[in-house]
Amino acid sequence: KDKTDTERLVINPFIFNNLADFLTEIKGRVGIVAKGCDSRSIVSLIQDNKVVREDVVILGVPCPGLIDLAKIEELTAKDRDELDEITRQGEKVIAKVGGQKKEFAANQVLFDHCLACELPTPQEYDILLGEPRPPAPNMEASGKNIAGLKELTSAERWESWQNELSRCIRCYACRNVCPACFCQRCFVEETEPQWIMPMPRWQDNLIFQIVRNIHVAGRCTDCGECERVCPVNIPLRSLTREMYDIVGELF
Ligand code: SF4
Ligand code: SF4
Ligand code: SF4
Known part of the structure; x- marks a missing residue:
């Protein structure tokens, strides 16, 4: 209930959860952060009369895709606990492991469903946090x-x-x-x-x-x-x- 709590909110390529899952359990007005796919889940819940549109304030996040740690583990032959740092820079993902940097194309390490994403920008929102992202689906890889x-x-x-x-x-x-x-x-x-x-x-x-x-x-x-x-x-x-x-x- 303290608005300074919002300073603890973090959005990065490892915040995976589709928060729409919690909406049916919450009574009253609520704010929700939604990636493209999450916003479509919210719309689906509204269409099914499980959620009232006026009860949700949707903070839309244009989504660059989520990083699949399992793919990084496979490419680096290291367990996720052994990775020191993973950062995304544009279309590159850099993993630091044992003091060395390993660089991958984002397409190599995004989740399969993100590779297929045709709507990374939320379709329904009240406030959009950032510029809309153009879709760049790679159906073959996905x-x-x-x-x-x-x-x-x-x-x-x-x-x-x-x-x-x-x-x-x-x-x-x-x-x-x-x-x-x-x-x-x-x-x-x-x-x-x-x-x-x-x-x-x-x-x-x-x-x-x-x-x-x-x-x-x-x-x-x-x-x-x-x-x-x-x-x-x-x-x-x-x-x-x-x-x-x-x-x-x-x-
Ligand atoms: S498919 Fe996987 S997640 Fe689903 S019930 Fe079976 S073990 Fe659990
Ligand atoms: S991919 Fe589809 S079935 Fe799986 S959790 Fe998301 S909405 Fe549900
Ligand atoms: S890239 Fe698309 S499918 Fe993947 S998390 Fe973002 S909005 Fe959802």
């Missing part, structure tokens, strides 16, 4: 995982998803972080009827993800949060982005 899956035969793809979803521990982080997953009672918690078993068998994990994807179809803004938070690195965006594209084509 869609490598999905393209790889499409090259497989149906049997191979089935096996691949079986392997991936066998690792799911059903922590529900992917659901909880998603602004489009706003049901007060999720179907996975229903007991009459019980749609899926509580134990994380791959078959039930598959049903969870398929039904979740159907429920968020048309609401998902490709914010990438579900994939980012998965503790076992299941490539969930290969499902959500494919659904996003199908919905985009059909409607």
Whole structure:
């Protein structure tokens, strides 16, 4: 409630969270900082009558994209704890590791969903913090995982998803972080009827993800949060982005 608290606000390429996820839990008027994808999640919540437009003051941030630490770890062969500093300078990202500087093109280290971003500037806002950013989507780089899956035969793809979803521990982080997953009672918690078993068998994990994807179809803004938070690195965006594209084509 103290306005000097705003001095503690930080915006940088590591502030990942899509804050729209919290809007349905807050009563009364609230201010929210929103990147391009977050602002579209807010619009979707308003369209679903989950949020009243007049109750939110949107501070829009034209977004240069978020840095995927996993990609930097892979490129530097170092754990994120071993990296001294990471800075973005224009279209370059510089990682300091062991006293040495390593330079990468931003396209090498941004999250896949940011590589595909067509609307980095919020579409809905009350105050825009900064100049609008032109979109520069790189669909080929962003869609490598999905393209790889499409090259497989149906049997191979089935096996691949079986392997991936066998690792799911059903922590529900992917659901909880998603602004489009706003049901007060999720179907996975229903007991009459019980749609899926509580134990994380791959078959039930598959049903969870398929039904979740159907429920968020048309609401998902490709914010990438579900994939980012998965503790076992299941490539969930290969499902959500494919659904996003199908919905985009059909409607
Ligand atoms: S998809 Fe990425 S680049 Fe686009 S607004 Fe969201 S966080 Fe920013
Ligand atoms: S975040 Fe990952 S491990 Fe957790 S429920 Fe979702 S897919 Fe499963
Ligand atoms: S399904 Fe994933 S990518 Fe889509 S809105 Fe939810 S958290 Fe974001």
